[in-house]
Amino acid sequence: AISVLAIGYWIALPLLRYFRLGQVISHEQAARIIGNHFSNVEDKLLNILQLRHQAENAGSRELILASIEQKSEAIKLVPFPNAIDLSKNRKYLKYALPPLLLLLIILFAAPSLIEESTNRLVHYNKRFEKPAPFHFILPEDDLKVVQYGEFPLTVKVEGEVLPSDVFIEVDNIQYRLSKVDPHTFTYRFSNVQKNTEFKLFSGRVESDEYTLEVLKKPNISGFEVNLDYPAYTGRKDEALQSIGDLVVPAGTKVTWTFSVENADEIDIRFLGEGAKDEVKRLSDKLFTYSKRILSNDTYRLFISNEQLPNADSVTYTLGVIPDQYPVIEVEKFVDSTDNKLLYFVGDAADDYGLISLSFNYRLRRNGQDG
Structure with a gap:
């Protein structure tokens, strides 16, 4: 009943008055209400209303309309906002102080009550864990793994009541985590080839959905070695496929052409020279390098990209057959x-x-x- 009365008084009646339905006050009544706040305006408003009625019935209206215009100009300078006396509202401050004090106490004593509610309102499209006696803690910033590698996931559980088992869901398949102690559980991702989404749960308690990010590993998928033999050997030039360890006659010019995946740069270092030398890039997936071989040596290839600089390397040997005297x-x-x-x-x-x-x-x- 109270709700119905409140709706009728605070909603229905104002709407009726706004749309001018039912009984409304006259212009004269409105003028007297305004006069209660501005005594010097009431008489002028009433005079304007009287002149307006006369103008409606008079034959010659010019003088009456001019008089209305003159009196209207006289009341334009009246500061109508001054009709609101804010000082009268001070008596209600005593009712507002208790809620304000309670709000301040909550902000200092238990700010989470305000922060959590506000956070849920602001991030309305984010999924939050259901209130539960425990929650999961993961190293979100470290959820990265090198492509085709393994990732050991460690999950911490904190709360008043701890679960006996924790499960992980990966690609709609559920696995049980290994329990280390009441607060710690582990799981190992193996041969991770792409970004992997997963979530944790125990009973009805679920975590947010996490993503294990894969760092693309630079890789040499294959290479060709072209051997340009010196003229004194009388041998015909030849090409070898993916053979890095070589034995060639002294003076042979060797040209490597590398096919790569996810690689931005390849460097080569010959042990006999020490410093690295950058391999020339032909296209997104092709690199080439040439060198004339005069002595035994060892060379190492360094493959890298933006995410994994110097991620991997491979070493090969070069054997040289010297040109003997007859x-x-x-x-x-x-x-x-x-x-x-x-x-x-x-x-x-x-x-x-x-x-x-x-x-x-x-x-x-x-x-x-x-």
């Missing part, structure tokens, strides 16, 4: 019947073969050239 072995034989007849027999060899062989001699008589 080898000649000669043996002299004297003819048994004629000691002036000599025979020379021998072998000649070279690691890449002989092109020609010549026999050169000089005759000496009595220690002098003949």
